[in-house]
Amino acid sequence: MTSVIELEQLSVTFGKRRILKSLDGALNGRSIGLLGPNGAGKTTLIHTLLGFHPPSSGTARIFGQDITHNAKQVRAAIGYMPERDSFIGKMSAVHFVRLMAELSGIPASHALERAHEALFYVGLGEARYRPVDSYSLGMKQLAKLAQAIVHGPKLIILDEPTNGLDPPTRSRMINMIRQIRDSGRARILLSSHLLRDVEECCDEILVLKDGYLVANCNLEEERKANRKFIELETRGGDRTAFAEAIGGLGCEYALSGERRMKLIMNETVEISDLYRLALAHEVQIRRLNFKRDSLEDIFLKAMETNGRATNGSL
């Protein structure tokens, strides 16, 4: 299967500064989160994928098309929502989105209908005849999203889509991104410094630090893997015998304090087995938590990595 984005020793240099340093990896997620601290190279990577900056070495492919040699085909498959305010002055939203649709190749006869659709979809249906420069910040973000999706691209690149949005509008934006992701009709590349946004929308993440790719992991798999780590809080009974019985099932365990116990579950062991053993040893299980790494843990681990430590899963 063709990857959504393939990076092949991709480097970008501005003058003497190397911004992106030999990025390698293949991204296949339905929604890919691009994370990193300020100055890590997230926006430069997006701009390079869009052909705004030429790679100084290496290349990247989007849906198998080389970004340098097939720039037009690549851009035809992409919808881009920039981070900063971007619109065409003195133009109503419907004209603005229609112009963008036509520039993407949609015939004039269909472009108007698509523009109305996109604006209704993002929730600007009632305000679509107002000039975009008169919009509030939240409305401008929605108009930017409308122009990014009007031509039905296969990949939608969103650069900080929730910047400056109030909580209800942010929630609406996140819901729309998830809807698009779940529709399966477009892949999403979401760049954000807000971990919560990425956690809510993405199933794969790419973490950049100082121009290096320091982590590329599938959040879904990470979440599944984390289901193996369990914390138990128990009361009464013979706790040691209970722990040894669990160990007898092939699970690793560690007792901490008088009531707590940490387990790494064997693949063949189910939660019901734990309850069965607890009953046998007259131990009450008062609390059972899947101890999973949050995105924050993953991100912080990646940030501890020095330079180009890992190109691949954490």
Add this chain to the structure above:
Amino acid sequence: MAVYEHLYRAYDGEEVTHWSRFLVIPRYAIRDVFKSKLFTTLFILCFIYPLIAAILVYLRHNANAVSLLQINISELLPIDNTFFSTFVGLQGSFAFILTVIVAPPLISRDLANNALPLYLCRPLSRVEYVLGKMAVIGFLLSCITWIPGLLIFLLQASLAGVGWLWSNLWMAWSIFFGSMVWILLLSLIALAISALVKWRVVASGAMLGLFFVPSAFAEIVNSLFLTKSAHLISLWATINNIWLGLFRLFERQTGSVRGTVSNPIYERQFFDIALLEPPLWASWLVVVLICGVCVLLLARRVRAYEVVT
């Protein structure tokens, strides 16, 4: 899909060809330009002289109409290269006025609103973007320069006969090429200024300044140093020389002035100084250089994002 079904939908319909997408830019811009009553009025006024020229051509070949109007036919202008050169020069002046009105916001507005990433993230190259913007000026100026010029030429040819057409066919090329050179020069200069300056008024001012300040300066230098060489820095004089060249009317010596030398031994001596226009190749070189500089400026400024190194 109806608008009430608020779902994301991919587009799987037909698409227009890649090469023609840049034409969307002039289509929208021209629609926008004609919303201005001032511009529409000026645009209509630009057709007055072509109308007069067409009437003159008609009268020249219609003895009945001339006698009816009681005009002496010899008083009418001869329809020759001077007639068409004057036409191109006059319509060229109107073209300049239209450019000053239309061109300044073309790129500056996109730069001010950070719209370039939106254009360039689509299957549209920087060259196509600039071509699209040039097409706005090109279309409007063509409507008032070479298109009516060639129509008048055809009217004259149809009235004067095939013999006149064949012997003067080169003039059709001069009308077209002379106008196109002016359109190219105006549009490149105007777009380069528009790409440098974000404010429309400043861009218009810069455009006027670029055309009039060096011309005034050139006239001062010419007067002081008894020469015509300074015409090279005047865009008006340069394009005028090119037009004269294309219509086979160019003469290097356009006059002479009488100079004096005071000598303590002899009496004051008078002598004539020939006033020589710069050679035609020099005028062409100036135009090419200006176009080159404008292209470089556009290449530098028309980018999705400016890279600070």
